[in-house]
Amino acid sequence: MRGLLLAVLALLLVAGDSGRYPSQLVYNVVQVYPANKEIASANSTYLQSLYSSLWYATKSGNQKAQSMMVAWATEHESVYWLKKLVSLENAEAAWALYQLIGEAESNAELMALAAIGNVPEAQLAFAMDTDNPNKREKWLLRAAKLNYLPAQSALADWYLLQGKLELARPWLEKTASLDMQSAFKYGRLLWDENLREEALKYFQQAADAGHTKAAEVIMLLSQYSPKAANSVGEYTWPTDKTCLQRIQIFATSLSTISRANALYEQFEQDLRLQSLPLCIAPPIWLENNQLDCHAQYQGNNRLGCNIKPLGPAVTKRTLTHAVVVAEQGKANVQNGVMFLDMSDDYSVFVHELAHFAGFIDEYPLPKSSAQRYCHTEKIADFSVPNLVIEGAITYHPMATVNQWHEAVDAAHTTLTIASARTCDASGIKAYKPSHRITFMEHHDVGVIPPLYLTLWRQQLHNPDTQRPISMNLFQAFHQSGRAERAGYWLAEYESRASVLHELSEPVSE
Numbered sequence: 001m002r003g004l005l006l007a008v009l010a011l012l013l014v015a016g017d018s019g020r021y022p023s024q025l026v027y028n029v030v031q032v033y034p035a036n037k038e039i040a041s042a043n044s045t046y047l048q049s050l051y052s053s054l055w056y057a058t059k060s061g062n063q064k065a066q067s068m069m070v071a072w073a074t075e076h077e078s079v080y081w082l083k084k085l086v087s088l089e090n091a092e093a094a095w096a097l098y099q100l101i102g103e104a105e106s107n108a109e110l111m112a113l114a115a116i117g118n119v120p121e122a123q124l125a126f127a128m129d130t131d132n133p134n135k136r137e138k139w140l141l142r143a144a145k146l147n148y149l150p151a152q153s154a155l156a157d158w159y160l161l162q163g164k165l166e167l168a169r170p171w172l173e174k175t176a177s178l179d180m181q182s183a184f185k186y187g188r189l190l191w192d193e194n195l196r197e198e199a200l201k202y203f204q205q206a207a208d209a210g211h212t213k214a215a216e217v218i219m220l221l222s223q224y225s226p227k228a229a230n231s232v233g234e235y236t237w238p239t240d241k242t243c244l245q246r247i248q249i250f251a252t253s254l255s256t257i258s259r260a261n262a263l264y265e266q267f268e269q270d271l272r273l274q275s276l277p278l279c280i281a282p283p284i285w286l287e288n289n290q291l292d293c294h295a296q297y298q299g300n301n302r303l304g305c306n307i308k309p310l311g312p313a314v315t316k317r318t319l320t321h322a323v324v325v326a327e328q329g330k331a332n333v334q335n336g337v338m339f340l341d342m343s344d345d346y347s348v349f350v351h352e353l354a355h356f357a358g359f360i361d362e363y364p365l366p367k368s369s370a371q372r373y374c375h376t377e378k379i380a381d382f383s384v385p386n387l388v389i390e391g392a393i394t395y396h397p398m399a400t401v402n403q404w405h406e407a408v409d410a411a412h413t414t415l416t417i418a419s420a421r422t423c424d425a426s427g428i429k430a431y432k433p434s435h436r437i438t439f440m441e442h443h444d445v446g447v448i449p450p451l452y453l454t455l456w457r458q459q460l461h462n463p464d465t466q467r468p469i470s471m472n473l474f475q476a477f478h479q480s481g482r483a484e485r486a487g488y489w490l491a492e493y494e495s496r497a498s499v500l501h502e503l504s505e506p507v508s509e
Contacts, residue, residue: 120142120143120146120148120151121143121148123139123140123142123143123146123148123151124139124140124143124148124150124151124154127139127140127143127151127154128154136158137155137158140154140155140158141155143155144171149175149178149179152171152174152175153171153175153179153181153182155168155171156168156171156172156175156182156185157185159171160185165189165192168189169186169189172185172186172189173186176202176205177205180205180206180209180210180211180214181206181211183202183203183205183206183209183211183214184202184203184206184211184213184214184217186202187199187200187201187202187203187205187206187214187217188254188255190202191254192253192254192288194288200221203217203218203221204218216258217254217258220257220258220261223261224251224257224261224283224285225285226285226286226287226288227284227285227286227287228286228287228290229286229287229290229291229309229310229312229313230309230312230313232284232312232313232316232317233316234316234317235248235281235316235317237279237281237318238279241277241279242277243277243278243279244277244278244320244460244461245277245278245279245320245321245356245357245460245466246278246279246281246317246318246319246320246321247278247279247280247281247319247320247321247322247323247356248280248281248284248313248314248317248319248321248322248323249263249264249280249281249282249283249284249322249323249325250283250284250286250291250310250313250322250323250324250325251283251284251285251286251325252286252288252290252291252293252305252324252325252326252327253288253327255327255342256325256326256327256341256342257283257285257325258342259325259340259342259343259344260283260285260323260325261283262346263283263323263325263340263346263349264280264282264283266346266349267280267346267349268280270346270350272448272453273350273353273453275453275457276453276456276457276460277457277460277461278353278356278460281317283325284313290309291305291306291307291309291310291324291326292305292306293305293306293324293326293327293329293339294329295328295329295330295341296329297329301330302329302330302331302332302339303326303328303329303330303331303332303339303340303341304329304332304334304339305324305326305339306476307322307324307337307469307472307473307476308473308476308477308480308485310322310469310473311473311485311489314469314470314473315492319469320336320466320468320469320470320496321336321337321338321356321468321469322336322337322338322469323337323338323339323340323349324337324338324339324340325340325341325342325344326339326340326341326342327341327342328341328342328343329341331344331348331352332352333352333355333356334472335467335468335469335471335472335475336356336467336468336469336470336471336472337469337472338352338353338355338356340352345444347439347443347444348443350439350443350448351439351440351443354439354440354452354456356467357385357456357459357460357465358383358384358385358459358465358467359384359385359386359440359452359455359456359459360373360384360386360387360422360440361422361440361441362386362387362420362421362422362432362438362440362441363421363422363440363441363442364421364422364423364424364425365422365423365424365425366425367425367426369425370422370423370424370425370426370428371426373422373423374389374422374423374425374426374428374430375389375391375426375428383459383462383464383465384400385400385403385455385456385458385459385465386432386433386438386440386452386455387400387420387422387430387431387432388400388401388430388431389423389428389429389430389431390428390429390430391428401417403455403458404417404433404451404455407451407454407455407458408451410454411450411451411454413450413451415433415451416433416434416435417431417432417433418431418432418434418435419431419432420432420441421441433449433451433452433455434449434451434452436449438452439452440452466496468493468496470489470490470492470493470496471489471493473485473489473492474486474489474490474492474493477489
């Protein structure tokens with residue numbers, strides 16, 4: 001009771017000065033409030049009287065009073081007094097009110113006012129709320145220059161997204177010591193600039209702070225190191241199994257070696273494919289810019305690379321096929337080379353691996369592809385094991401169907417022939433040896449029926465179905481006018497076909 005009486009007397013003292021000097025009024029409030037904070041919190045009348053006194057000083061232009069009001073109104077979540085302060089175009093009050101009343105009810109003008117008033121949190125929110133790239137960059141830059149860490153990180157990310165690495169670099173450098181995500185990104189940037197010792201420090205810093213991707217990079221760097229394509233050494237292929245396809249995975253960057261390693265490890269653990277006579281070597285990490293890769297290579301809507309630099313590695317390792325993991329683009333197989341990007345998972349890899357053996361997609365092909373494959377005079381050239389189409393008498397689909405029957409008879413199962421959607425775009429009916437959705441239709445949910453594995457093994461034992469990487473290299477050198485190298489790879493292709501004929505034996509299932 002005594003405390004309340006003293007507070008009332010203090011309030012009278014404050015009010016008594018309210019008609020005179022704003023600075024004196026603020027001084028009195030400063031003296032009264034700390035001693036009576038608990039009473040002010042419990043007694044709304046007393047608190048509102050203090051607000052009223054400060055409001056008088058605030059309207060008179062006293063900046064200290066205005067700052068105190070913003071702090072108190074924010075602390076006590078006073079919508080009324082925050083709105084009063086916003087009427088004076090106080091940026092901090094606008095931001096506090098914007099956060100307090102919730103996004104659904106908030107006015108964009110509050111955010112704008114706070115941003116214009118150099119409230120960095122508001123500037124960041126304002127930047128992320130706009131789809132205009134110029135406005136976003138402007139407000140991120142303003143907030144970042146106020147040393148607001150989240151804005152600096154967001155600005156660096158924005159520049160990275162735009163491919164403006166030089167603009168991102170100084171902001172990542174500022175935030176790398178404070179934020180593990182920035183440390184990791186800065187390490188990546190330094191690595192790509194070949195400042196690798198410095199990059200390792202930031203990878204380790206991020207890993208020590210709990211960044212899982214950085215820890216993975218540290219582990220990968222202990223296993224792999226980038227090398228020039230012409231310095232790839234020999235490889236000893238397994239002697240305990242037949243390697244009718246010798247496949248090498250190539251990674252083109254720090255980002256893609258992670259994906260390449262994951263694909264290799266998953267293949268090694270995939271019990272479904274262990275009976276196939278193919279072998280995959282551990283990934284090779286190529287130095288930056290060893291392969292010229294593009295998401296729309298040579299004007300096509302698919303990933304591709306100039307593979308000519310891989311020639312020495314193909315020779316030294318006696319490769320039949322290659323997998324190139326690049327940054328971005330649509331997965332595809334071109335003869336003896338598979339192109340994947342860093343987002344393609346293991347199911348995509350297995351789907352594309354079947355293309356190496358001549359399997360065709362069971363989802364509807366684009367019209368241009370359907371015109372290429374879905375005609376009797378053309379499909380006979382491709383030795384497709386999982387599809388037959390209706391056609392003229394000169395086309396012999398029964399040979400493939402008989403192959404299906406022989407395979408299921410050997411496995412003591414039954415054959416179900418079902419419609420396939422492969423040739424829908426051409427209006428031609430097609431059929432596959434399974435009623436199920438297989439991995440050739442939907443790689444992520446489709447199954448690999450036992451019959452398909454049998455057909456896969458048979459295809460690998462048939463030299464006439466092989467399209468090795470030597471064919472790609474012949475075509476690449478021929479197109480670039482290098483006749484001597486083209487002739488070398490044509491001879492390699494023909495020689496490889498002869499070797500496969502010698503290695504291949506009839507397969508009993």
